[in-house]
């Protein structure tokens with residue numbers, strides 16, 4: 001029980017409550033993760049500073065929404081609020097101008113293209129692809145990520161031809177969640193076939209699983225892990241539902257120990273993938289404990305790490321480094337080992 005005792009010595013975690021059995025299980029499995037580098041990502045979507053790390057403070061990887069704040073699906077956990085802080089770019093020429101401006105003024109190196117979806121959880125990006133193509137021609141180093149929403153083989157190929165580097169989507173493993181939370185009449189199989197279509201391209205695929213998506217309960221997460229285990233996606237991003245986006249009283253906050261168990265399950269089922277903790281998760285002490293579990297479970301990266309995460313990495317003996325980029329894309333790196341795809345800002349279903 002060394003880890004449980006050692007956690008008490010970390011100042012940022014002195015009021016934290018950990019599940020002793022879960023910590024012991026993580027410690028037991030730790031030798032398999034000892035050499036895994038932890039990447040602490042501090043993307044530039046928002047100002048960030050912890051007691052241990054600082055952001056680079058430049059708008060080098062912003063998110064754009066092609067529908068501004070609009071979304072036809074209005075999922076219960078989001079109600080389109082995830083789109084609010086994104087830069088609106090409702091016409092291709094607006095996207096083009098804003099990207100070029102930010103390259104000049106803010107050292108933009110890449111961006112996430114997102115938007116609200118239609119009632120079938122699809123986003124109509126086609127008219128933006130010529131702009132992406134031209135931007136990629138003019139700035140070959142530019143990295144472009146996209147929230148794919150649900151798509152098919154033709155849609156996936158269109159994204160690839162436009163030069164999109166990273167395709168991101170949420171994988172939902174329970175029909176009830178699709179129906180009730182998303183108000184969407186499509187089967188789990190459509191999420192799997194979207195993964196299959198994207199995996200048939202050369203894009204990096206960055207699937208996300210939102211832990212607690214079913215009103216804060218654990219329901220389809222393990223099935224979602226099973227789906228992903230059937231495809232070679234290289235990376236998986238886990239995020240935790242943030243109930244404060246939802247109507248009051250509709251969601252509970254998942255227990256940190258339930259979240260930690262999914263981390264461990266993901267690590268066990270996907271031993272050869274990059275498994276990363278993305279931006280979205282409840283704040284405060286919940287986040288500190290969640291991030292500590294992520295490090296102890298052997299996840300490969302954490303976006304906007306909470307205070308104490310670096311100390312937990314030290315405690316476990318895992319090496320770590322900091323990256324000023326969307327955890328989806330390690331800007332400026334091209335080696336196979338750095339071809340890691342995960343999410344940018346959070347868990348748009350889209």
Ligand code: SF4
Pocket residue numbers: 071072073074075078079080081082083115116117347348349350
């Ligand atoms: S998760 Fe995506 S599809 Fe659902 S409401 Fe939010 S923006 Fe719309």
